[in-house]
Each structure stands twice: as C-alpha cells, then as structure tokens.
Amino acid sequence: MPKLVWDATGEHIxxxxxxxxxxYVMSTEAATAGTYPEGVAWNGLTSVxxxxxxxxANDFYADDIKYLSIRGxxxxxxxxxAYTYPPEFAQCNGEAxxxxxxxxxxxxxxxxxxxxxxxxxxxxxxxxxxxKLHIVYGATVSPSxxxxxxxxxxxxxxxxxxxxxxxxxxxxxxRPSANITIDSTKVDETKLKALEAILYGTDGDGTTEGTVAxxxxxxxxxTLLG
Numbered sequence: 001m002p003k004l005v006w007d008a009t010g011e012h013i014x015x016x017x018x019x020x021x022x023x024y025v026m027s028t029e030a031a032t033a034g035t036y037p038e039g040v041a042w043n044g045l046t047s048v049x050x051x052x053x054x055x056x057a058n059d060f061y062a063d064d065i066k067y068l069s070i071r072g073x074x075x076x077x078x079x080x081x082a083y084t085y086p087p088e089f090a091q092c093n094g095e096a097x098x099x100x101x102x103x104x105x106x107x108x109x110x111x112x113x114x115x116x117x118x119x120x121x122x123x124x125x126x127x128x129x130x131x132k133l134h135i136v137y138g139a140t141v142s143p144s145x146x147x148x149x150x151x152x153x154x155x156x157x158x159x160x161x162x163x164x165x166x167x168x169x170x171x172x173x174x175r176p177s178a179n180i181t182i183d184s185t186k187v188d189e190t191k192l193k194a195l196e197a198i199l200y201g202t203d204g205d206g207t208t209e210g211t212v213a214x215x216x217x218x219x220x221x222x223t224l225l226g
Contacts, residue, residue, distance in 0.1 A: 012123035024113040039213030044083035130185035138167035
C-alpha cells in the first residue's frame with residue numbers, strides 16, 4: 001500500500017456559496033399527500049445553515065464501569081436567510097390572502113421541501129470543479145423577526161430569516177432522514193442530469209411538452225441514481 005500523501009495537486013478541496021434555491025410546498029390533497037408536486041425558484045437566497053441536533057449520548061453504568069452508551073435520535077434543523085421569497089412560501093410562513101393584495105398572518109404553516117446548490121472547488125479547477133445538491137424534506141419554519149429601518153445614506157435591503165425544523169421521510173434500506181446530499185464529482189453525469197430535469201423542470205421542444213419541477217422522494221432518487 002503506498003505511503004500517505006498530503007495536499008496532493010487537485011486534492012485541495014473546498015465548498016462555498018449557495019444558489020439555485022427551489023421551494024416545493026408539500027401537498028395536503030388526499031390523493032397526493034406527502035409529496036412535493038410543484039417547485040418554484042427561490043431568488044435572493046443569501047445563506048442556508050444546516051444545524052443537526054440530538055444524537056446525544058445516554059450513558060449507562062454497571063459493575064462500576066460505563067456499560068453502555070446509546071445515542072438518541074438525530075434531528076435535522078437549520079435556518080434560511082434571503083432578501084425575498086416566492087409567493088408560494090407565504091403559506092409556509094403562516095400567511096393567507098384574504099383579498100387581492102391583502103394578507104393576514106398567524107395562519108397554519110404548511111410543510112415544504114427545499115433544494116439548493118453549493119459549489120465544490122479545488123486548487124486546479126477553482127469553483128468549476130463541481131457542486132453539491134442539498135435536498136431537504138418535511139420542513140416547517142418558525143415566525144421570524146423583521147426589522148424595518150429608515151432609508152439613509154447607506155441603505156441596506158431587509159434580510160429575512162427563518163429557523164426550520166424537519167420531520168424525516170422514509171428512505172428504503174436506511175433510517176428515515178430529512179436531508180440528502182448529492183455530489184456531482186462522484187455521481188454519474190447522465191443520471192445527475194436526469195435528476196436535475198425532475199428537480200428543475202424542463203422546457204418543451206416543439207414536439208414534447210415541458211415538465212413541471214417537482215421534488216422526488218428518496219425512493220425515487222435511489223432508483224434513479226443507484
């Protein structure tokens with residue numbers, strides 16, 4: 001077996017940025033409940049933070065020694081920051097339209113899915129090396145603070161912020177999970193393009209109709225990429 005080598009050319013890997021956000025509101029219709037049938041572009045994303053919680057160790061003692069250490073269930077939580085959000089997110093933010101241009105707050109908050117892309121770079125290709133697709137399922141957001149300030153000589157746009165929690169979905173062959181990450185530098189390119197056609201939708205070409213963006217559940221992703 002060869003000797004270990006550190007910092008070889010092409011192995012200075014880093015991850016940066018966030019872009020291409022897509023919101024998928026979870027369906028509550030009886031026939032399609034629990035699916036994410038239509039995605040919309042989320043412009044103005046500034047950051048998405050992933051903050052897993054839980055998985056704490058529960059220690060048990062016997063015979064005057066630590067006998068067992070059992071880990072609790074892990075929760076996938078995080079936060080979203082953006083300068084704006086798509087109109088479809090209003091129902092996830094506890095807002096409802098009572099008339100054209102009139103919105104009432106403190107309503108039921110619908111669950112949603114989220115997809116966004118981060119850049120993978122290295123010392124050879126820079127930011128063109130690859131990217132990761134991050135997929136989140138079963139998210140709901142908490143009410144967020146909004147601070148309105150007077151316009152002055154150095155104005156800044158309001159940045160919205162939401163904390164989210166998730167409920168895991170079934171992943172065949174694995175424990176339920178609320179997040180999937182896909183690395184473009186490791187996944188078959190043709191299969192990845194097929195997945196992105198589902199995530200982002202497609203345009204018609206004159207002979208075939210375009211398709212609406214939707215969020216596939218993990219079982220479909222496993223079938224497509226496996």
